[in-house]
Every structure is written in structure tokens, then in C-alpha cells.
Amino acid sequence: MDTDRTASADPLDVTVEFLTPELRSELLKCWNEPQRRYHNPTHLRAVLRAVDALESDGESFDATAVRLAAWLHAAVCDPAGSENTEKSASMAERVLDPAAPIEEVARLVRLMGGHRVEAGDLNGAVLSDADLSVLGADPETYDAYAQDVRHEFAHVPGERFVAGRIAALEGLLERRSVFLTRAGRDMWEKQAHANLNRELGLLRVGVTGD
Structure with missing residues (x-):
């Protein structure tokens, strides 16, 4: 059980069982790689804070496994490459004590490749909601996220990126709910739908030229 987690603490400094100082340093080097615009320490902080918020709101889950998976879920990030999620999971299997x-952390990391979480998977639901919590942020934060994603995938041609982005946003909106936990829905669902629909509208206007 973590004992030094407070609302004001930098999540990157908070003790997590099995996250040794050496491993923390190694992972932060990964998260600070220059090719990252969205999957960087700002995103990691946001995910860890969202995990804290879900825990504070009563969600039950394996805090150690979920927080370790948060640290490792995008440890490998090559926007122009492939299998980043699988490579991150393999890294978890390699570097953890x-x-x-280990098995649960690697499983959770792999789940983040498509956020396909089965009913009853409490750990997966919490990590998925935390990873997607930016969707329910204020409009300014959401817009910065969308711009950072586009920058991170600058190598993808415009029309191809827009088509993929539209498909991704439509997929999220077609789900029964974006968020899988009760706390996540309470905190982020309404704003997420507003943000997603707004971006989707802008992208469609850009495609049609209207």
C-alpha cells in the first residue's frame, strides 16, 4: 500500500511498490524522448492523477499493478513504428522485479493497445479510464491534446490522419459509454462527449469543405 500519496504531490515522485529509483529513472528517460509530443511526462502525470481520482472516488482495484502499468503503458513510443504496446509490455516483463x-502489469499494458476491456476486469477498467481521462478534460486541455496527437503523428499525411482520427472518434462515441467505471462516467463522460463531438464536427467540415 502506498503511504505518501497526496493531492499536491507530483505523481512522478510518489512511491509505487516495485518501482525502484533506478527503474523510475530509466522509465522517465523513455517518457522524455524527443519524438514524444503527447505520450510524454505530462500524459503520464495525468494518467496517474486519474488513477488517484478513481481510487479516491471508491473504485476497487489492484493499485500496485495498475500504477506500474500506467508507468509502463507507453514506455516504448515510436510514432512511425509499430507494436509499441507489445514492446512496452515486453519491457515490463523484462525490467520488473x-x-x-509482472503478468498482470504486462496484461494491462497490452489492453491499452485498443482499450478492449472485458466486463468484470476492474484493473483494466481503471487503467483504461485513466488513460482516456483527457477526453473529459476542459476544452482547452482537450484541444491541446488533439494538437499534440497530430504533432506526434506528423509523418502521417493529412487526409489519412483525418480519416483515421474520425474513425477513432466515432468508435469512442459508438460505445455505450466512453468510460467503464462508475466514477469515470461521473467525472468525465458528459464533457468527453462534448469534446469528441466538437472535434468530430470540425474534422468533418474540413473534409467536406463546408
Whole structure:
């Protein structure tokens, strides 16, 4: 159980079981790589804060496994490459202490490749909601996120990126709910729909030229 987590603490400094100082340093080097515009320490902080918020609102989950998975879920990030999620999961299997919940952490990291979480998977639901919590942020923060994603995938031609982005946003809006936990829905669902629909409208206007 973590004992030094407070609302004011930098999540990157908070103790997580099995996250040794050496491993923390190694992972922060990954998160600070120059090719990252969205999957950087700002995103990692946001995910960890969202995990804290879900925990504070009563969600039940394996806090150690979920927080370790948060640290590792985008440890490998090559926007022009492939299999980043699988490579991040393999990294988790390689760098974590044998006493850590390695199998569960790697499973959770792999889930983030498509956010396909089965009913009853509490750990997966919490990590998925935390990873997507930016969708329910204020409009300014959401717009910065969308711009950062476009910058991170600058190598993708405009029309191709827009088509993929539209498909991704439509997929999220077609779900019964964007967020899988009760707390996540309460905190972020309404704003997420407003943000997603607004961006989708702008993208469609750009495609049609209207």
C-alpha cells in the first residue's frame, strides 16, 4: 500500500511498490524522448492523477499493478513504428522485479493497445479510464491534446490522419459509454462527449469543405 500519496504531490515522485529509483529513472528517460509530443511526462502525470481520482472516488482495484502499468503503458513510443504496446509490455516483463505482479502489469499494458476491456476486469477498467481521462478534460486541455496527437503523428499525411482520427472518434462515441467505471462516467463522460463531438464536427467540415 502506498503511504505518501497526496493531492499536491507530483505523481512522478510518489512511491509505487516495485518501482525502484533506478527503474523510475530509466522509465522517465523513455517518457522524455524527443519524438514524444503527447505520450510524454505530462500524459503520464495525468494518467496517474486519474488513477488517484478513481481510487479516491471508491473504485476497487489492484493499485500496485495498475500504477506500474500506467508507468509502463507507453514506455516504448515510436510514432512511425509499430507494436509499441507489445514492446512496452515486453519491457515490463523484462525490467520488473520477479516479485512484482509482472503478468498482470504486462496484461494491462497490452489492453491499452485498443482499450478492449472485458466486463468484470476492474484493473483494466481503471487503467483504461485513466488513460482516456483527457477526453473529459476542459476544452482547452482537450484541444491541446488533439494538437499534440497530430504533432506526434506528423509523418502521417493529412487526409489519412483525418480519416483515421474520425474513425477513432466515432468508435469512442459508438460505445455505450466512453468510460467503464462508475466514477469515470461521473467525472468525465458528459464533457468527453462534448469534446469528441466538437472535434468530430470540425474534422468533418474540413473534409467536406463546408
